[in-house]
Amino acid sequence: MKFMASLPLPIKKKVRALRKLQLITTHLDAEFHRKVYELERSFEERHRDIFKKRFEIINGDYEPTEEECNYSDAEYTLDYTHAIDDFPLSVDNSCPPFDANARGVPDFWLTIFKYVPLFETFVKETDEPALKHLVDIRCVTKPPPDLSFTLEFHFSPNPFFSNSVLTKEYLLKCDPDNDDPFSFDGPEIYKCIGCNIDWYEGKDLTCKTVKRKSQLNQDRGSVKIIKTESFFNFFDPPEIPEDEHDPQFDDINTILETDFEIGHYLKERIVPRAVLYFTGESDDFSDSTSNDDESEDCDVSEEDIGEEGGNVPDGDGDAAP
Amino acid sequence: MKFMASLPLPIKKKVRALRKLQLITTHLDAEFHRKVYELERSFEERHRDIFKKRFEIINGDYEPTEEECNYSDAEYTLDYTHAIDDFPLSVDNSCPPFDANARGVPDFWLTIFKYVPLFETFVKETDEPALKHLVDIRCVTKPPPDLSFTLEFHFSPNPFFSNSVLTKEYLLKCDPDNDDPFSFDGPEIYKCIGCNIDWYEGKDLTCKTVKRKSQLNQDRGSVKIIKTESFFNFFDPPEIPEDEHDPQFDDINTILETDFEIGHYLKERIVPRAVLYFTGESDDFSDSTSNDDESEDCDVSEEDIGEEGGNVPDGDGDAAP
Numbered sequence: 001m002k003f004m005a006s007l008p009l010p011i012k013k014k015v016r017a018l019r020k021l022q023l024i025t026t027h028l029d030a031e032f033h034r035k036v037y038e039l040e041r042s043f044e045e046r047h048r049d050i051f052k053k054r055f056e057i058i059n060g061d062y063e064p065t066e067e068e069c070n071y072s073d074a075e076y077t078l079d080y081t082h083a084i085d086d087f088p089l090s091v092d093n094s095c096p097p098f099d100a101n102a103r104g105v106p107d108f109w110l111t112i113f114k115y116v117p118l119f120e121t122f123v124k125e126t127d128e129p130a131l132k133h134l135v136d137i138r139c140v141t142k143p144p145p146d147l148s149f150t151l152e153f154h155f156s157p158n159p160f161f162s163n164s165v166l167t168k169e170y171l172l173k174c175d176p177d178n179d180d181p182f183s184f185d186g187p188e189i190y191k192c193i194g195c196n197i198d199w200y201e202g203k204d205l206t207c208k209t210v211k212r213k214s215q216l217n218q219d220r221g222s223v224k225i226i227k228t229e230s231f232f233n234f235f236d237p238p239e240i241p242e243d244e245h246d247p248q249f250d251d252i253n254t255i256l257e258t259d260f261e262i263g264h265y266l267k268e269r270i271v272p273r274a275v276l277y278f279t280g281e282s283d284d285f286s287d288s289t290s291n292d293d294e295s296e297d298c299d300v301s302e303e304d305i306g307e308e309g310g311n312v313p314d315g316d317g318d319a320a321p
Numbered sequence: 322m323k324f325m326a327s328l329p330l331p332i333k334k335k336v337r338a339l340r341k342l343q344l345i346t347t348h349l350d351a352e353f354h355r356k357v358y359e360l361e362r363s364f365e366e367r368h369r370d371i372f373k374k375r376f377e378i379i380n381g382d383y384e385p386t387e388e389e390c391n392y393s394d395a396e397y398t399l400d401y402t403h404a405i406d407d408f409p410l411s412v413d414n415s416c417p418p419f420d421a422n423a424r425g426v427p428d429f430w431l432t433i434f435k436y437v438p439l440f441e442t443f444v445k446e447t448d449e450p451a452l453k454h455l456v457d458i459r460c461v462t463k464p465p466p467d468l469s470f471t472l473e474f475h476f477s478p479n480p481f482f483s484n485s486v487l488t489k490e491y492l493l494k495c496d497p498d499n500d501d502p503f504s505f506d507g508p509e510i511y512k513c514i515g516c517n518i519d520w521y522e523g524k525d526l527t528c529k530t531v532k533r534k535s536q537l538n539q540d541r542g543s544v545k546i547i548k549t550e551s552f553f554n555f556f557d558p559p560e561i562p563e564d565e566h567d568p569q570f571d572d573i574n575t576i577l578e579t580d581f582e583i584g585h586y587l588k589e590r591i592v593p594r595a596v597l598y599f600t601g602e603s604d605d606f607s608d609s610t611s612n613d614d615e616s617e618d619c620d621v622s623e624e625d626i627g628e629e630g631g632n633v634p635d636g637d638g639d640a641a642p
Contacts, residue, residue: 003432004600008421014378015426017385018596021378024371025593032364036357043353050345057335057342064338100329105336111324182597183604272346275339276503279325283504 026176026184033174033186034144041141047272054274055136059156060103105278109134112277113231116284118265126205127231133158139271147172147187151266160205162198166235169193170263189260194235205230234259347497347505354495354507355465362462368593375595376457380477381424426599430455433598434552437605439586443579447526448552454479460592468493468508472587481526483519487556490514491584510581515556526551555580 007015056062098106110131113123123131136154141147150169157164171191176184197204205228212222227233237259238252269277269284276282328336377383419427431452434444444452457475462468474487492512497505518525526549533543548554558580559573590598590605597603 003436007419010421011419011423011426013390014385015596015600016391017378017389018375018426019600020389020391021371021375022594022596025368028364028367028371029593032360035360039353039356039360043349046349047346050342050349054339054342057338064335068338068341069334070337070341098328098332100331102332105332105339115324182594182602185604272350273343273503275336275343279336279340281503283506 023176023181026181029186030174030176030184034147037141037147037172037174037187038144041143044139044141051136051138051271058105058108059135107132108274108278109137112270112274115280116270116277118262122234122262123231124229126228130155130158130160130205131231133160137266137271137274139267147174149263149267151263151271159200160203161200163195166197166232167195168235168237168263170260170267189264191240192237192256192259192263194237197232197235206232206236234262344497344502347502350507351495351497351505355468358462358468358493358495358508359465362464365460365462372459372592379426379429380456428453429595429599430458433591433595436601437591437598439583443555443583444552445550447549451476451479451481451526452552454481458587458592458595460588468495470588472584472592481521481524483521484516487518487553488516489556489558489584491581491588510585512561513558513577513580513584515558518553518556527553527557555583 004012004015053062057064110128113119113131113134114128133156134153135156136152138152138154139149140152141149148169148171150167153166153168155161155164155166169192170189171193172187173190174187176182197206199205207225208228210224210226212224238248238255240252240256241249243249269282273282277284325333325336374383378385431449434440434452434455435449454477455474456477457473459473459475460470461473462470469490469492471488471490474489476482476485476487478485490513491510492514493508494511495508497503518527520526528546528548531545531547533545559569559576561573561577562570564570590603594603598605
């Protein structure tokens with residue numbers, strides 16, 4: 001006999017009263033997370049100036065002074081000894097040589113996209129010429145009551161599409177579900193919205209034209225447009241079918257799960273600490289690559305055993321379509 | 322040749338300027354986490370009334386009304402069908418039958434301690450008679466500038482020790498480390514402080530007396546006190562040796578790593594949602610047990626790919642001694 005079933009009715013009833021109290025805690029928790037969201041928004045404004053300067057340096061609009069380049073922590077010398085050792089992926093031939101006289105830091109965002117493990121299957125070689133024009137990624141959160149964040153991908157003029165900004169909005173819910181209130185664990189992404197890309201003719205990286213030869217007449221074949229794998233499909237996410245018995249339901253759920261993960265990751269990690277992904281210093285690299293030399297030096301690995309509970313919130317927008 | 326080393330000097334210098342900017346972001350981040358800590362404290366006060374009522378029901382000081390027991394969500398009926406199915410561990414014989422006329426909910430905290438996987442090796446059978454007297458666990462955070470939280474274990478009068486409260490304080494740091502600022506990822510436990518337990522004579526559960534027989538004289542043996550495994554060692558954590566070449570350094574680090582995890586887990590999960598651990602409904606159970614029937618019903622499992630970055634903090638006090 002299982003535990004809860006084994007309890008006598010008077011005790012079951014008291015447990016039921018405790019669960020009802022727990023419900024109050026859960027709603028208080030949702031309120032807490034909304035306050036954290038507002039706090040985030042107030043810090044977003046303070047981050048904006050720093051990120052603007054970052055953008056200007058990366059794009060060569062601003063040349064940092066000697067003083068500004070003088071980063072003098074003991075570990076990170078001008079030679080980047082540390083960063084070099086830690087860089088997880090060998091870049092050698094796959095990486096074009098950087099021109100010493102280039103404006104700013106060329107291919108800054110493309111480099112990040114190429115070397116972050118989560119993006120490996122996400123960015124295709126055919127996307128790279130277009131992603132060379134990616135000059136900034138910004139994250140803007142919406143004022144309450146509706147909770148959402150929008151990732152803005154800023155592009156320089158390029159031969160692929162006419163948009164200067166591509167956007168992807170992630171909608172968050174921060175309310176305990178009536179049917180299952182105790183599963184509430186902070187804000188959760190439940191939907192995303194892409195944008196139209198105004199491709200120049202013949203430049204659409206998300207599809208290609210295939211000629212099917214007619215068996216009757218070798219010259220007259222039908223033309224078919226098929227979807228191709230591309231980073232730019234990120235801006236055209238599938239809709240979750242309303243009917244969960246839809247044959248595509250599981251596939252779409254899997255696609256969106258990855259999509260939400262990527263959106264969350266861009267917001268929480270990549271945008272705020274982009275340079276650390278560029279230099280290969282991010283902790284995320286050491287998590288996902290085995291580097292025996294390193295293991296002794298670094299902190300005892302920490303297992304995240306639960307990051308919520310009325311006090312400290314979990315990530316803002318976990319991937320759970 | 323590795324990536325950072327391959328960059329021409331002018332670009333390296335710009336990257337250096339970007340890293341210097343990143344340092345500002347990191348410190349802004351620390352400020353954000355301190356604000357979240359203050360927000361937590363303000364919610365702690367609001368939680369206090371709910372937890373007080375919980376305590377009174379558990380200990381039979383307050384008998385909930387019919388209305389208060391009337392928890393009417395669709396899924397959780399009076400039979401606890403859901404909770405019964407989900408309860409991960411078979412309890413049967415190991416669990417004493419509950420008396421229908423018992424005051425409150427007997428063995429509430431002991432039951433949680435016995436069935437939470439993280440505590441399995443932590444709570445010994447010999448501890449159980451003492452833990453039957455554990456009547457509440459509370460968490461109190463300190464007002465800034467010093468960041469810490471104290472877990473208070475409240476006991477009813479018992480034959481083991483005279484203390485009515487045992488405490489364990491966890492000290493947090495929320496400042497980027499000068500030597501490695503970019504590893505900063507929110508508040509981190511760096512130290513814990515236990516308390517003295519005033520054991521009644523012969524009742525100390527953390528040690529036992531062993532007689533060693535003398536080979537020369539069978540009657541005269543020396544008496545030796547040896548430490549035993551017990552939950553109550555939790556209140557006497559080891560100190561981290563200052564010298565990292567100390568032969569015990571690694572062992573102590575491992576002990577503290579688990580200790581910090583447990584402290585963090587008690588604060589973030591157990592204390593705020595104790596009843597869900599009692600009923601076996603906590604998500605933590607389904608994470609750690611494989612339940613095939615359940616997997617179809619529940620949300621797509623979410624991988625936590627990084628829960629910080631200037632915006633949403635990670636758990637308050639990750640275990641990293």
